[in-house]
Amino acid sequence: MIELVLPFKSVTDFEVKLSEEHELFRKSVREFAEKNVAPFVERGEKEGAIPEEALLKAKEFGLFGLGIPQEYGGQGGDVLSVALATEELSRVWASYAVRVMSTGLFATPILLFGSEEQKKKFVTPVARGEKTGAFANTEPSAGSDVAGITTKAERSERGYVLSGRKIFITNGGVAHYYVVSARTSPPSDKRWKGISLFVVERDTPGFRVVSRIETMGLRASNTAELVFEKAEVPRENLIGEEGMGFKYIMQTFDTTRVGVAAQAVGVAQAALERLVSYSIERQAFGAPIISYEMVQEKIAECLAELSAARLLTYWAASLMQSSKMDQAIVAASIAKLLATEIAERIALRSMIVHGGYGVSSGGVERLLRDVEIMKTYEGTNDIQKLIIVREAARRLLGLQI
Numbered sequence: 498m499i500e501l502v503l504p505f506k507s508v509t510d511f512e513v514k515l516s517e518e519h520e521l522f523r524k525s526v527r528e529f530a531e532k533n534v535a536p537f538v539e540r541g542e543k544e545g546a547i548p549e550e551a552l553l554k555a556k557e558f559g560l561f562g563l564g565i566p567q568e569y570g571g572q573g574g575d576v577l578s579v580a581l582a583t584e585e586l587s588r589v590w591a592s593y594a595v596r597v598m599s600t601g602l603f604a605t606p607i608l609l610f611g612s613e614e615q616k617k618k619f620v621t622p623v624a625r626g627e628k629t630g631a632f633a634n635t636e637p638s639a640g641s642d643v644a645g646i647t648t649k650a651e652r653s654e655r656g657y658v659l660s661g662r663k664i665f666i667t668n669g670g671v672a673h674y675y676v677v678s679a680r681t682s683p684p685s686d687k688r689w690k691g692i693s694l695f696v697v698e699r700d701t702p703g704f705r706v707v708s709r710i711e712t713m714g715l716r717a718s719n720t721a722e723l724v725f726e727k728a729e730v731p732r733e734n735l736i737g738e739e740g741m742g743f744k745y746i747m748q749t750f751d752t753t754r755v756g757v758a759a760q761a762v763g764v765a766q767a768a769l770e771r772l773v774s775y776s777i778e779r780q781a782f783g784a785p786i787i788s789y790e791m792v793q794e795k796i797a798e799c800l801a802e803l804s805a806a807r808l809l810t811y812w813a814a815s816l817m818q819s820s821k822m823d824q825a826i827v828a829a830s831i832a833k834l835l836a837t838e839i840a841e842r843i844a845l846r847s848m849i850v851h852g853g854y855g856v857s858s859g860g861v862e863r864l865l866r867d868v869e870i871m872k873t874y875e876g877t878n879d880i881q882k883l884i885i886v887r888e889a890a891r892r893l894l895g896l897q898i
């Protein structure tokens with residue numbers, strides 16, 4: 498019989514585990530972001546980069562090491578704290594949040610599957626904000642289809658020789674270390690088999706950053722194309738077991754995806770705050786526009802949807818926190834799907850209420866542009882729908898579909 502709370506096992510699976518400490522931490526990140534991040538947004542968006550001064554502030558505050566164990570240079574902190582920090586930073590500047598919190602995408606596969614030496618050598622300096630990491634899986638002809646990658650890693654005397662291209666890589670042009678996926682054996686009956694993960698250092702001969710990719714949103718985040726032309730990496734840079742990379746990538750996304758939902762909640766919060774304050778200030782036909790019911794309707798819809806997006810995100814993070822991974826994986830995809838779509842609608846309503854100012858460059862339109870990227874990366878929203886159904890069926894109902 499199908500459970501009453503399908504696809505979850507019990508009503509307790511809907512618990513949100515926030516405490517007073519979380520609230521204190523959230524407030525401290527908000528203060529940090531207002532004081533140290535907001536002054537750099539305009540310049541950074543124009544220059545297409547996060548100014549060094551702003552990155553230095555993140556390093557001093559310990560943001561690069563959030564969620565990373567202290568023994569590897571991090572600050573520790575639970576899943577909810579990382580989500581709250583991501584939300585607060587994204588509320589002020591999503592590109593900044595991505596730059597700082599993408600440490601997690603780089604560090605997770607090494608922390609979960611790497612050797613002690615790899616954790617010390619590569620994660621520690623990134624967690625301290627001394628070096629930058631990137632995670633390179635997507636290729637010109639394979640994004641959603643992770644098993645379709647064609648970058649090759651052939652065995653050599655010292656280790657492996659990598660040949661291929663990676664595209665749309667966050668921090669691609671500014672990183673020192675890259676987690677890179679490559680095929681160590683050709684696809685067999687099980688397509689996912691034969692992919693391995695490696696850490697590639699920036700100065701590896703045969704590796705280069707080809708070009709910066711300009712995107713409609715997250716303009717201050719560095720997105721780049723990379724090329725590997727017989728780039729040799731030492732054997733000790735193989736992460737975990739040869740051929741298990743596909744599983745490592747999936748498990749990495751399972752834990753980082755809730756971060757994208759948190760980014761979207763932060764952007765939605767910013768869009769709503771700006772909508773409300775503008776509709777109080779702006780006069781039309783002799784009254785503030787907030788007095789008109791069609792503006793009030795938009796505010797009500799935003800409040801309802803933002804509350805839902807926030808609850809879903811905290812809920813997914815709570816499940817992960819409790820190590821209820823079967824439920825957390827489904828919940829994280831639900832949260833990413835809905836939070837990003839809700840953020841898009843809230844940003845759009847905010848633009849509409851801002852009239853001509855809403856569609857002028859440098860205003861609330863940035864929020865909409867940033868959210869479009871969130872709908873695309875770490876699995877497009879259509880891919881999230883597939884994950885929700887397949888993972889719920891497999892993990893919670895024991896069905897293979």
Ligand SMILES: Cc1cc2nc3c(=O)[nH]c(=O)nc-3n(C[C@H](O)[C@H](O)[C@H](O)COP(=O)(O)OP(=O)(O)OC[C@H]3O[C@@H](n4cnc5c(N)ncnc54)[C@H](O)[C@@H]3O)c2cc1C
Binds near residue numbers: 639
């Ligand atoms: C700014 C930015 C930063 C990024 N950062 C990184 C990064 O740091 N590292 C990294 O590895 N990648 C990164 N990406 C890549 C991103 O993860 C991919 O773009 C995304 O996963 C989609 O892959 P794709 O572009 O190849 O599109 P495709 O996979 O070709 O998809 C094209 C369309 O087909 C749909 N589709 C595909 N398969 C199916 C299916 N089975 N069923 C239904 N619909 C389907 C998709 O939903 C999409 O709408 C980034 C992308 C952007 C834009």
